[in-house]
Amino acid sequence: MRSKLFVPGSRPELFDKAMNSAADGVSFDLEDAVAPERKAQARSQLADYLFGLKPTAKKIVVRINEISSRFYADDLQALVGSQMRIVNLPKVESPEQITELVNDLERLEGKQGLSSPLHILANIESPCGLRRAFDIAAAHPRVMGLQLGFADLLEPLGIDRYDAGTVRQLQLALRLAAGEAGVAAYDTAYAQIKDPEGFAGEAAAARRLGFAGKSCIHPSQIELANAAFLPSADDITRALAILEAEETAQASGVGAYQMDGQMIDAPFVRRARVIVEQARHAGLLNPL
The missing domain is CATH 3.20.20.60 (Phosphoenolpyruvate-binding domains)
Incomplete structure:
Protein backbone atom coordinates (compact mmCIF):
# COMPACT_ATOMS: atom_id res chain seq x y z
CA MET A 1 0.00 0.00 0.00
CA PHE A 229 6.60 5.21 -3.40
CA LEU A 230 6.65 4.51 -7.14
CA PRO A 231 9.94 3.21 -8.55
CA SER A 232 11.49 5.76 -10.90
CA ALA A 233 12.20 4.92 -14.54
CA ASP A 234 15.91 4.81 -13.71
CA ASP A 235 15.25 2.48 -10.76
CA ILE A 236 13.28 0.10 -12.98
CA THR A 237 15.83 0.15 -15.80
CA ARG A 238 18.68 -0.59 -13.42
CA ALA A 239 16.74 -3.34 -11.62
CA LEU A 240 15.94 -5.07 -14.90
CA ALA A 241 19.58 -4.82 -15.94
CA ILE A 242 20.70 -6.35 -12.64
CA LEU A 243 18.30 -9.27 -13.02
CA GLU A 244 19.38 -9.84 -16.61
CA ALA A 245 23.03 -9.79 -15.58
CA GLU A 246 22.20 -12.15 -12.71
CA GLU A 247 20.87 -14.73 -15.15
CA THR A 248 24.09 -14.54 -17.14
CA ALA A 249 26.20 -14.76 -13.98
CA GLN A 250 24.29 -17.81 -12.73
CA ALA A 251 24.75 -19.56 -16.07
CA SER A 252 28.49 -18.92 -15.73
CA GLY A 253 28.63 -19.99 -12.08
CA VAL A 254 29.56 -16.47 -10.91
CA GLY A 255 28.30 -15.26 -7.51
CA ALA A 256 29.32 -11.61 -7.77
CA TYR A 257 29.96 -9.43 -10.80
CA GLN A 258 30.50 -5.85 -11.86
CA MET A 259 27.91 -3.67 -13.56
CA ASP A 260 28.57 -0.03 -14.43
CA GLY A 261 31.58 -0.04 -12.13
CA GLN A 262 29.71 -1.42 -9.10
CA MET A 263 30.05 -4.84 -7.54
CA ILE A 264 26.69 -6.68 -7.61
CA ASP A 265 25.87 -9.64 -5.40
CA ALA A 266 22.88 -11.23 -3.66
CA PRO A 267 21.57 -8.21 -1.64
CA PHE A 268 21.45 -6.05 -4.78
CA VAL A 269 19.63 -8.79 -6.67
CA ARG A 270 17.03 -9.12 -3.92
CA ARG A 271 16.45 -5.36 -4.00
CA ALA A 272 16.14 -5.43 -7.80
CA ARG A 273 13.46 -8.11 -7.57
CA VAL A 274 11.49 -5.95 -5.11
CA ILE A 275 11.67 -2.93 -7.42
CA VAL A 276 10.49 -4.96 -10.41
CA GLU A 277 7.64 -6.42 -8.36
CA GLN A 278 6.60 -2.90 -7.28
CA ALA A 279 6.73 -1.72 -10.88
CA ARG A 280 4.55 -4.59 -12.09
CA HIS A 281 2.04 -3.98 -9.27
CA ALA A 282 1.84 -0.31 -10.26
CA GLY A 283 1.27 -1.20 -13.92
CA LEU A 284 4.62 0.17 -15.06
CA LEU A 285 5.69 -3.20 -16.48
CA ASN A 286 3.77 -5.94 -18.21
CA PRO A 287 2.64 -8.72 -15.85
CA LEU A 288 4.54 -11.99 -16.02
Missing part, protein backbone atom coordinates in the same frame (compact mmCIF):
# COMPACT_ATOMS: atom_id res chain seq x y z
CA ARG A 2 1.82 3.08 -1.22
CA SER A 3 -1.08 5.16 0.09
CA LYS A 4 -3.52 4.29 2.86
CA LEU A 5 -6.38 6.75 3.36
CA PHE A 6 -7.87 7.11 6.84
CA VAL A 7 -11.65 7.44 7.01
CA PRO A 8 -13.53 8.01 10.30
CA GLY A 9 -15.88 5.13 11.02
CA SER A 10 -18.44 7.70 12.12
CA ARG A 11 -18.58 9.29 8.64
CA PRO A 12 -20.44 6.77 6.42
CA GLU A 13 -21.03 9.48 3.82
CA LEU A 14 -17.28 9.29 3.10
CA PHE A 15 -17.03 5.50 2.73
CA ASP A 16 -17.82 5.27 -1.00
CA LYS A 17 -15.69 8.31 -1.78
CA ALA A 18 -12.71 6.68 -0.09
CA MET A 19 -13.27 3.38 -1.88
CA ASN A 20 -13.44 5.19 -5.22
CA SER A 21 -10.24 7.14 -4.55
CA ALA A 22 -6.81 6.38 -5.97
CA ALA A 23 -5.57 5.12 -2.59
CA ASP A 24 -4.09 1.62 -2.61
CA GLY A 25 -5.73 0.98 0.75
CA VAL A 26 -8.55 2.44 2.83
CA SER A 27 -8.25 2.40 6.61
CA PHE A 28 -11.60 2.77 8.33
CA ASP A 29 -10.93 4.16 11.79
CA LEU A 30 -12.89 3.16 14.89
CA GLU A 31 -10.27 4.45 17.32
CA ASP A 32 -9.06 8.05 17.61
CA ALA A 33 -11.39 9.43 14.94
CA VAL A 34 -14.52 8.33 16.82
CA ALA A 35 -15.70 9.80 20.12
CA PRO A 36 -16.44 7.21 22.85
CA GLU A 37 -20.17 7.93 22.84
CA ARG A 38 -20.31 7.23 19.09
CA LYS A 39 -18.23 4.03 19.02
CA ALA A 40 -21.19 1.63 18.92
CA GLN A 41 -22.95 3.54 16.18
CA ALA A 42 -19.79 3.85 14.08
CA ARG A 43 -19.03 0.14 14.50
CA SER A 44 -22.53 -0.82 13.39
CA GLN A 45 -22.44 1.50 10.37
CA LEU A 46 -19.05 0.23 9.31
CA ALA A 47 -20.02 -3.41 9.72
CA ASP A 48 -23.13 -2.89 7.58
CA TYR A 49 -21.00 -1.26 4.91
CA LEU A 50 -18.21 -3.84 4.86
CA PHE A 51 -20.55 -6.83 4.91
CA GLY A 52 -22.41 -5.31 1.96
CA LEU A 53 -19.26 -4.44 0.03
CA LYS A 54 -18.38 -6.52 -3.01
CA PRO A 55 -14.90 -8.09 -3.19
CA THR A 56 -12.33 -5.53 -4.28
CA ALA A 57 -8.64 -5.31 -5.11
CA LYS A 58 -8.30 -2.34 -2.78
CA LYS A 59 -6.79 -3.20 0.59
CA ILE A 60 -9.45 -2.86 3.30
CA VAL A 61 -7.98 -2.02 6.69
CA VAL A 62 -9.86 -1.33 9.93
CA ARG A 63 -8.17 0.35 12.85
CA ILE A 64 -9.97 -1.17 15.81
CA ASN A 65 -9.70 0.10 19.36
CA GLU A 66 -6.70 -0.84 21.46
CA ILE A 67 -6.66 -4.25 23.05
CA SER A 68 -7.13 -2.95 26.61
CA SER A 69 -10.24 -0.91 25.75
CA ARG A 70 -13.82 -1.94 26.40
CA PHE A 71 -14.52 -1.55 22.67
CA TYR A 72 -11.94 -4.02 21.36
CA ALA A 73 -13.92 -7.27 21.63
CA ASP A 74 -17.06 -5.76 20.11
CA ASP A 75 -15.04 -4.37 17.19
CA LEU A 76 -13.73 -7.81 16.29
CA GLN A 77 -17.06 -9.51 16.86
CA ALA A 78 -18.77 -7.09 14.50
CA LEU A 79 -16.23 -7.08 11.68
CA VAL A 80 -14.65 -10.53 11.31
CA GLY A 81 -16.20 -12.12 8.23
CA SER A 82 -16.69 -8.82 6.40
CA GLN A 83 -14.51 -7.42 3.60
CA MET A 84 -11.98 -6.30 6.21
CA ARG A 85 -8.66 -7.89 5.24
CA ILE A 86 -6.20 -6.22 7.60
CA VAL A 87 -6.76 -5.53 11.30
CA ASN A 88 -4.86 -2.41 12.35
CA LEU A 89 -4.13 -2.77 16.07
CA PRO A 90 -3.20 0.54 17.73
CA LYS A 91 -0.78 1.20 20.58
CA VAL A 92 0.92 -2.18 20.50
CA GLU A 93 3.63 -2.55 23.14
CA SER A 94 4.24 -6.28 23.42
CA PRO A 95 4.20 -9.50 21.37
CA GLU A 96 1.67 -10.87 23.87
CA GLN A 97 -0.88 -8.37 22.57
CA ILE A 98 -0.38 -9.76 19.06
CA THR A 99 -0.80 -13.29 20.39
CA GLU A 100 -4.04 -12.30 22.12
CA LEU A 101 -5.39 -10.74 18.93
CA VAL A 102 -4.42 -13.82 16.90
CA ASN A 103 -6.21 -16.10 19.37
CA ASP A 104 -9.34 -13.94 19.18
CA LEU A 105 -9.23 -13.91 15.38
CA GLU A 106 -8.78 -17.68 15.21
CA ARG A 107 -11.76 -18.19 17.49
CA LEU A 108 -14.03 -15.89 15.48
CA GLU A 109 -12.83 -17.19 12.11
CA GLY A 110 -13.32 -20.74 13.29
CA LYS A 111 -16.91 -20.05 14.31
CA GLN A 112 -17.64 -18.71 10.83
CA GLY A 113 -15.66 -21.36 8.96
CA LEU A 114 -13.42 -18.76 7.34
CA SER A 115 -10.45 -20.14 5.44
CA SER A 116 -8.63 -16.89 4.61
CA PRO A 117 -6.86 -15.59 7.75
CA LEU A 118 -6.89 -11.87 8.44
CA HIS A 119 -3.58 -10.04 8.55
CA ILE A 120 -2.40 -7.66 11.25
CA LEU A 121 -0.85 -4.21 10.91
CA ALA A 122 0.67 -3.22 14.25
CA ASN A 123 0.90 0.45 15.23
CA ILE A 124 4.08 1.50 17.02
CA GLU A 125 3.09 4.58 19.02
CA SER A 126 5.08 4.59 22.25
CA PRO A 127 8.70 4.37 23.42
CA CYS A 128 7.99 0.87 24.72
CA GLY A 129 6.43 -0.17 21.42
CA LEU A 130 9.39 1.16 19.46
CA ARG A 131 11.86 -0.58 21.79
CA ARG A 132 10.03 -3.90 21.28
CA ALA A 133 9.14 -3.37 17.62
CA PHE A 134 11.00 -6.42 16.34
CA ASP A 135 9.40 -8.72 18.94
CA ILE A 136 6.00 -7.36 17.96
CA ALA A 137 6.62 -7.80 14.23
CA ALA A 138 7.94 -11.33 14.72
CA ALA A 139 5.20 -12.41 17.16
CA HIS A 140 3.13 -14.20 14.51
CA PRO A 141 3.09 -14.74 10.73
CA ARG A 142 -0.18 -12.80 10.51
CA VAL A 143 1.71 -9.57 11.18
CA MET A 144 2.20 -8.06 7.73
CA GLY A 145 3.68 -4.75 8.79
CA LEU A 146 4.55 -2.11 11.36
CA GLN A 147 3.17 1.42 11.19
CA LEU A 148 4.60 4.50 12.87
CA GLY A 149 2.30 6.76 14.89
CA PHE A 150 3.87 10.05 15.88
CA ALA A 151 1.06 11.77 17.81
CA ASP A 152 1.00 9.30 20.71
CA LEU A 153 4.74 8.69 20.50
CA LEU A 154 5.99 12.29 20.47
CA GLU A 155 3.37 14.70 21.82
CA PRO A 156 3.40 13.44 25.46
CA LEU A 157 7.21 13.79 25.48
CA GLY A 158 7.21 17.31 24.05
CA ILE A 159 9.26 16.23 21.02
CA ASP A 160 8.88 18.26 17.82
CA ARG A 161 7.13 15.99 15.36
CA TYR A 162 8.36 18.04 12.39
CA ASP A 163 12.05 18.07 13.29
CA ALA A 164 13.63 16.30 10.31
CA GLY A 165 16.41 14.68 12.34
CA THR A 166 13.96 13.20 14.83
CA VAL A 167 11.68 11.94 12.07
CA ARG A 168 14.50 10.23 10.18
CA GLN A 169 15.87 8.56 13.31
CA LEU A 170 12.48 7.12 14.24
CA GLN A 171 11.76 6.05 10.67
CA LEU A 172 15.08 4.22 10.50
CA ALA A 173 14.53 2.51 13.87
CA LEU A 174 11.14 1.19 12.78
CA ARG A 175 12.39 0.18 9.34
CA LEU A 176 15.25 -1.84 10.78
CA ALA A 177 12.92 -3.64 13.20
CA ALA A 178 10.49 -4.44 10.39
CA GLY A 179 13.33 -5.53 8.14
CA GLU A 180 14.72 -7.89 10.77
CA ALA A 181 11.28 -9.48 11.10
CA GLY A 182 10.74 -9.59 7.34
CA VAL A 183 7.61 -7.43 7.30
CA ALA A 184 6.74 -4.11 5.66
CA ALA A 185 7.15 -0.71 7.29
CA TYR A 186 4.52 2.01 6.81
CA ASP A 187 5.15 5.66 7.52
CA THR A 188 3.09 7.86 9.80
CA ALA A 189 0.42 10.41 8.92
CA TYR A 190 1.27 14.05 8.18
CA ALA A 191 -1.23 16.36 9.85
CA GLN A 192 -0.34 19.54 7.97
CA ILE A 193 -2.85 19.09 5.14
CA LYS A 194 -1.96 22.46 3.56
CA ASP A 195 1.73 21.58 3.36
CA PRO A 196 1.99 19.23 0.36
CA GLU A 197 5.71 19.90 0.01
CA GLY A 198 6.28 18.75 3.59
CA PHE A 199 4.25 15.60 3.02
CA ALA A 200 6.03 14.80 -0.23
CA GLY A 201 9.45 15.39 1.33
CA GLU A 202 8.72 13.14 4.29
CA ALA A 203 7.31 10.45 2.00
CA ALA A 204 10.35 10.61 -0.26
CA ALA A 205 12.64 10.24 2.76
CA ALA A 206 10.60 7.24 3.93
CA ARG A 207 10.94 5.57 0.54
CA ARG A 208 14.72 6.07 0.62
CA LEU A 209 14.65 4.21 3.93
CA GLY A 210 12.74 1.33 2.35
CA PHE A 211 9.23 2.06 3.62
CA ALA A 212 6.37 0.56 1.62
CA GLY A 213 3.94 3.48 1.91
CA LYS A 214 2.53 6.31 3.97
CA SER A 215 -0.75 7.08 5.73
CA CYS A 216 -2.96 9.81 4.28
CA ILE A 217 -5.47 11.78 6.32
CA HIS A 218 -6.82 13.79 3.37
CA PRO A 219 -7.53 12.83 -0.25
CA SER A 220 -5.11 15.53 -1.45
CA GLN A 221 -2.24 13.47 -0.03
CA ILE A 222 -3.03 10.28 -1.97
CA GLU A 223 -1.34 11.14 -5.26
CA LEU A 224 1.68 12.49 -3.39
CA ALA A 225 2.10 9.16 -1.59
CA ASN A 226 1.50 7.11 -4.72
CA ALA A 227 4.15 9.08 -6.59
CA ALA A 228 6.67 8.99 -3.73
Whole structure:
Protein backbone atom coordinates (compact mmCIF):
# COMPACT_ATOMS: atom_id res chain seq x y z
CA MET A 1 0.00 0.00 0.00
CA ARG A 2 1.82 3.08 -1.22
CA SER A 3 -1.08 5.16 0.09
CA LYS A 4 -3.52 4.29 2.86
CA LEU A 5 -6.38 6.75 3.36
CA PHE A 6 -7.87 7.11 6.84
CA VAL A 7 -11.65 7.44 7.01
CA PRO A 8 -13.53 8.01 10.30
CA GLY A 9 -15.88 5.13 11.02
CA SER A 10 -18.44 7.70 12.12
CA ARG A 11 -18.58 9.29 8.64
CA PRO A 12 -20.44 6.77 6.42
CA GLU A 13 -21.03 9.48 3.82
CA LEU A 14 -17.28 9.29 3.10
CA PHE A 15 -17.03 5.50 2.73
CA ASP A 16 -17.82 5.27 -1.00
CA LYS A 17 -15.69 8.31 -1.78
CA ALA A 18 -12.71 6.68 -0.09
CA MET A 19 -13.27 3.38 -1.88
CA ASN A 20 -13.44 5.19 -5.22
CA SER A 21 -10.24 7.14 -4.55
CA ALA A 22 -6.81 6.38 -5.97
CA ALA A 23 -5.57 5.12 -2.59
CA ASP A 24 -4.09 1.62 -2.61
CA GLY A 25 -5.73 0.98 0.75
CA VAL A 26 -8.55 2.44 2.83
CA SER A 27 -8.25 2.40 6.61
CA PHE A 28 -11.60 2.77 8.33
CA ASP A 29 -10.93 4.16 11.79
CA LEU A 30 -12.89 3.16 14.89
CA GLU A 31 -10.27 4.45 17.32
CA ASP A 32 -9.06 8.05 17.61
CA ALA A 33 -11.39 9.43 14.94
CA VAL A 34 -14.52 8.33 16.82
CA ALA A 35 -15.70 9.80 20.12
CA PRO A 36 -16.44 7.21 22.85
CA GLU A 37 -20.17 7.93 22.84
CA ARG A 38 -20.31 7.23 19.09
CA LYS A 39 -18.23 4.03 19.02
CA ALA A 40 -21.19 1.63 18.92
CA GLN A 41 -22.95 3.54 16.18
CA ALA A 42 -19.79 3.85 14.08
CA ARG A 43 -19.03 0.14 14.50
CA SER A 44 -22.53 -0.82 13.39
CA GLN A 45 -22.44 1.50 10.37
CA LEU A 46 -19.05 0.23 9.31
CA ALA A 47 -20.02 -3.41 9.72
CA ASP A 48 -23.13 -2.89 7.58
CA TYR A 49 -21.00 -1.26 4.91
CA LEU A 50 -18.21 -3.84 4.86
CA PHE A 51 -20.55 -6.83 4.91
CA GLY A 52 -22.41 -5.31 1.96
CA LEU A 53 -19.26 -4.44 0.03
CA LYS A 54 -18.38 -6.52 -3.01
CA PRO A 55 -14.90 -8.09 -3.19
CA THR A 56 -12.33 -5.53 -4.28
CA ALA A 57 -8.64 -5.31 -5.11
CA LYS A 58 -8.30 -2.34 -2.78
CA LYS A 59 -6.79 -3.20 0.59
CA ILE A 60 -9.45 -2.86 3.30
CA VAL A 61 -7.98 -2.02 6.69
CA VAL A 62 -9.86 -1.33 9.93
CA ARG A 63 -8.17 0.35 12.85
CA ILE A 64 -9.97 -1.17 15.81
CA ASN A 65 -9.70 0.10 19.36
CA GLU A 66 -6.70 -0.84 21.46
CA ILE A 67 -6.66 -4.25 23.05
CA SER A 68 -7.13 -2.95 26.61
CA SER A 69 -10.24 -0.91 25.75
CA ARG A 70 -13.82 -1.94 26.40
CA PHE A 71 -14.52 -1.55 22.67
CA TYR A 72 -11.94 -4.02 21.36
CA ALA A 73 -13.92 -7.27 21.63
CA ASP A 74 -17.06 -5.76 20.11
CA ASP A 75 -15.04 -4.37 17.19
CA LEU A 76 -13.73 -7.81 16.29
CA GLN A 77 -17.06 -9.51 16.86
CA ALA A 78 -18.77 -7.09 14.50
CA LEU A 79 -16.23 -7.08 11.68
CA VAL A 80 -14.65 -10.53 11.31
CA GLY A 81 -16.20 -12.12 8.23
CA SER A 82 -16.69 -8.82 6.40
CA GLN A 83 -14.51 -7.42 3.60
CA MET A 84 -11.98 -6.30 6.21
CA ARG A 85 -8.66 -7.89 5.24
CA ILE A 86 -6.20 -6.22 7.60
CA VAL A 87 -6.76 -5.53 11.30
CA ASN A 88 -4.86 -2.41 12.35
CA LEU A 89 -4.13 -2.77 16.07
CA PRO A 90 -3.20 0.54 17.73
CA LYS A 91 -0.78 1.20 20.58
CA VAL A 92 0.92 -2.18 20.50
CA GLU A 93 3.63 -2.55 23.14
CA SER A 94 4.24 -6.28 23.42
CA PRO A 95 4.20 -9.50 21.37
CA GLU A 96 1.67 -10.87 23.87
CA GLN A 97 -0.88 -8.37 22.57
CA ILE A 98 -0.38 -9.76 19.06
CA THR A 99 -0.80 -13.29 20.39
CA GLU A 100 -4.04 -12.30 22.12
CA LEU A 101 -5.39 -10.74 18.93
CA VAL A 102 -4.42 -13.82 16.90
CA ASN A 103 -6.21 -16.10 19.37
CA ASP A 104 -9.34 -13.94 19.18
CA LEU A 105 -9.23 -13.91 15.38
CA GLU A 106 -8.78 -17.68 15.21
CA ARG A 107 -11.76 -18.19 17.49
CA LEU A 108 -14.03 -15.89 15.48
CA GLU A 109 -12.83 -17.19 12.11
CA GLY A 110 -13.32 -20.74 13.29
CA LYS A 111 -16.91 -20.05 14.31
CA GLN A 112 -17.64 -18.71 10.83
CA GLY A 113 -15.66 -21.36 8.96
CA LEU A 114 -13.42 -18.76 7.34
CA SER A 115 -10.45 -20.14 5.44
CA SER A 116 -8.63 -16.89 4.61
CA PRO A 117 -6.86 -15.59 7.75
CA LEU A 118 -6.89 -11.87 8.44
CA HIS A 119 -3.58 -10.04 8.55
CA ILE A 120 -2.40 -7.66 11.25
CA LEU A 121 -0.85 -4.21 10.91
CA ALA A 122 0.67 -3.22 14.25
CA ASN A 123 0.90 0.45 15.23
CA ILE A 124 4.08 1.50 17.02
CA GLU A 125 3.09 4.58 19.02
CA SER A 126 5.08 4.59 22.25
CA PRO A 127 8.70 4.37 23.42
CA CYS A 128 7.99 0.87 24.72
CA GLY A 129 6.43 -0.17 21.42
CA LEU A 130 9.39 1.16 19.46
CA ARG A 131 11.86 -0.58 21.79
CA ARG A 132 10.03 -3.90 21.28
CA ALA A 133 9.14 -3.37 17.62
CA PHE A 134 11.00 -6.42 16.34
CA ASP A 135 9.40 -8.72 18.94
CA ILE A 136 6.00 -7.36 17.96
CA ALA A 137 6.62 -7.80 14.23
CA ALA A 138 7.94 -11.33 14.72
CA ALA A 139 5.20 -12.41 17.16
CA HIS A 140 3.13 -14.20 14.51
CA PRO A 141 3.09 -14.74 10.73
CA ARG A 142 -0.18 -12.80 10.51
CA VAL A 143 1.71 -9.57 11.18
CA MET A 144 2.20 -8.06 7.73
CA GLY A 145 3.68 -4.75 8.79
CA LEU A 146 4.55 -2.11 11.36
CA GLN A 147 3.17 1.42 11.19
CA LEU A 148 4.60 4.50 12.87
CA GLY A 149 2.30 6.76 14.89
CA PHE A 150 3.87 10.05 15.88
CA ALA A 151 1.06 11.77 17.81
CA ASP A 152 1.00 9.30 20.71
CA LEU A 153 4.74 8.69 20.50
CA LEU A 154 5.99 12.29 20.47
CA GLU A 155 3.37 14.70 21.82
CA PRO A 156 3.40 13.44 25.46
CA LEU A 157 7.21 13.79 25.48
CA GLY A 158 7.21 17.31 24.05
CA ILE A 159 9.26 16.23 21.02
CA ASP A 160 8.88 18.26 17.82
CA ARG A 161 7.13 15.99 15.36
CA TYR A 162 8.36 18.04 12.39
CA ASP A 163 12.05 18.07 13.29
CA ALA A 164 13.63 16.30 10.31
CA GLY A 165 16.41 14.68 12.34
CA THR A 166 13.96 13.20 14.83
CA VAL A 167 11.68 11.94 12.07
CA ARG A 168 14.50 10.23 10.18
CA GLN A 169 15.87 8.56 13.31
CA LEU A 170 12.48 7.12 14.24
CA GLN A 171 11.76 6.05 10.67
CA LEU A 172 15.08 4.22 10.50
CA ALA A 173 14.53 2.51 13.87
CA LEU A 174 11.14 1.19 12.78
CA ARG A 175 12.39 0.18 9.34
CA LEU A 176 15.25 -1.84 10.78
CA ALA A 177 12.92 -3.64 13.20
CA ALA A 178 10.49 -4.44 10.39
CA GLY A 179 13.33 -5.53 8.14
CA GLU A 180 14.72 -7.89 10.77
CA ALA A 181 11.28 -9.48 11.10
CA GLY A 182 10.74 -9.59 7.34
CA VAL A 183 7.61 -7.43 7.30
CA ALA A 184 6.74 -4.11 5.66
CA ALA A 185 7.15 -0.71 7.29
CA TYR A 186 4.52 2.01 6.81
CA ASP A 187 5.15 5.66 7.52
CA THR A 188 3.09 7.86 9.80
CA ALA A 189 0.42 10.41 8.92
CA TYR A 190 1.27 14.05 8.18
CA ALA A 191 -1.23 16.36 9.85
CA GLN A 192 -0.34 19.54 7.97
CA ILE A 193 -2.85 19.09 5.14
CA LYS A 194 -1.96 22.46 3.56
CA ASP A 195 1.73 21.58 3.36
CA PRO A 196 1.99 19.23 0.36
CA GLU A 197 5.71 19.90 0.01
CA GLY A 198 6.28 18.75 3.59
CA PHE A 199 4.25 15.60 3.02
CA ALA A 200 6.03 14.80 -0.23
CA GLY A 201 9.45 15.39 1.33
CA GLU A 202 8.72 13.14 4.29
CA ALA A 203 7.31 10.45 2.00
CA ALA A 204 10.35 10.61 -0.26
CA ALA A 205 12.64 10.24 2.76
CA ALA A 206 10.60 7.24 3.93
CA ARG A 207 10.94 5.57 0.54
CA ARG A 208 14.72 6.07 0.62
CA LEU A 209 14.65 4.21 3.93
CA GLY A 210 12.74 1.33 2.35
CA PHE A 211 9.23 2.06 3.62
CA ALA A 212 6.37 0.56 1.62
CA GLY A 213 3.94 3.48 1.91
CA LYS A 214 2.53 6.31 3.97
CA SER A 215 -0.75 7.08 5.73
CA CYS A 216 -2.96 9.81 4.28
CA ILE A 217 -5.47 11.78 6.32
CA HIS A 218 -6.82 13.79 3.37
CA PRO A 219 -7.53 12.83 -0.25
CA SER A 220 -5.11 15.53 -1.45
CA GLN A 221 -2.24 13.47 -0.03
CA ILE A 222 -3.03 10.28 -1.97
CA GLU A 223 -1.34 11.14 -5.26
CA LEU A 224 1.68 12.49 -3.39
CA ALA A 225 2.10 9.16 -1.59
CA ASN A 226 1.50 7.11 -4.72
CA ALA A 227 4.15 9.08 -6.59
CA ALA A 228 6.67 8.99 -3.73
CA PHE A 229 6.60 5.21 -3.40
CA LEU A 230 6.65 4.51 -7.14
CA PRO A 231 9.94 3.21 -8.55
CA SER A 232 11.49 5.76 -10.90
CA ALA A 233 12.20 4.92 -14.54
CA ASP A 234 15.91 4.81 -13.71
CA ASP A 235 15.25 2.48 -10.76
CA ILE A 236 13.28 0.10 -12.98
CA THR A 237 15.83 0.15 -15.80
CA ARG A 238 18.68 -0.59 -13.42
CA ALA A 239 16.74 -3.34 -11.62
CA LEU A 240 15.94 -5.07 -14.90
CA ALA A 241 19.58 -4.82 -15.94
CA ILE A 242 20.70 -6.35 -12.64
CA LEU A 243 18.30 -9.27 -13.02
CA GLU A 244 19.38 -9.84 -16.61
CA ALA A 245 23.03 -9.79 -15.58
CA GLU A 246 22.20 -12.15 -12.71
CA GLU A 247 20.87 -14.73 -15.15
CA THR A 248 24.09 -14.54 -17.14
CA ALA A 249 26.20 -14.76 -13.98
CA GLN A 250 24.29 -17.81 -12.73
CA ALA A 251 24.75 -19.56 -16.07
CA SER A 252 28.49 -18.92 -15.73
CA GLY A 253 28.63 -19.99 -12.08
CA VAL A 254 29.56 -16.47 -10.91
CA GLY A 255 28.30 -15.26 -7.51
CA ALA A 256 29.32 -11.61 -7.77
CA TYR A 257 29.96 -9.43 -10.80
CA GLN A 258 30.50 -5.85 -11.86
CA MET A 259 27.91 -3.67 -13.56
CA ASP A 260 28.57 -0.03 -14.43
CA GLY A 261 31.58 -0.04 -12.13
CA GLN A 262 29.71 -1.42 -9.10
CA MET A 263 30.05 -4.84 -7.54
CA ILE A 264 26.69 -6.68 -7.61
CA ASP A 265 25.87 -9.64 -5.40
CA ALA A 266 22.88 -11.23 -3.66
CA PRO A 267 21.57 -8.21 -1.64
CA PHE A 268 21.45 -6.05 -4.78
CA VAL A 269 19.63 -8.79 -6.67
CA ARG A 270 17.03 -9.12 -3.92
CA ARG A 271 16.45 -5.36 -4.00
CA ALA A 272 16.14 -5.43 -7.80
CA ARG A 273 13.46 -8.11 -7.57
CA VAL A 274 11.49 -5.95 -5.11
CA ILE A 275 11.67 -2.93 -7.42
CA VAL A 276 10.49 -4.96 -10.41
CA GLU A 277 7.64 -6.42 -8.36
CA GLN A 278 6.60 -2.90 -7.28
CA ALA A 279 6.73 -1.72 -10.88
CA ARG A 280 4.55 -4.59 -12.09
CA HIS A 281 2.04 -3.98 -9.27
CA ALA A 282 1.84 -0.31 -10.26
CA GLY A 283 1.27 -1.20 -13.92
CA LEU A 284 4.62 0.17 -15.06
CA LEU A 285 5.69 -3.20 -16.48
CA ASN A 286 3.77 -5.94 -18.21
CA PRO A 287 2.64 -8.72 -15.85
CA LEU A 288 4.54 -11.99 -16.02
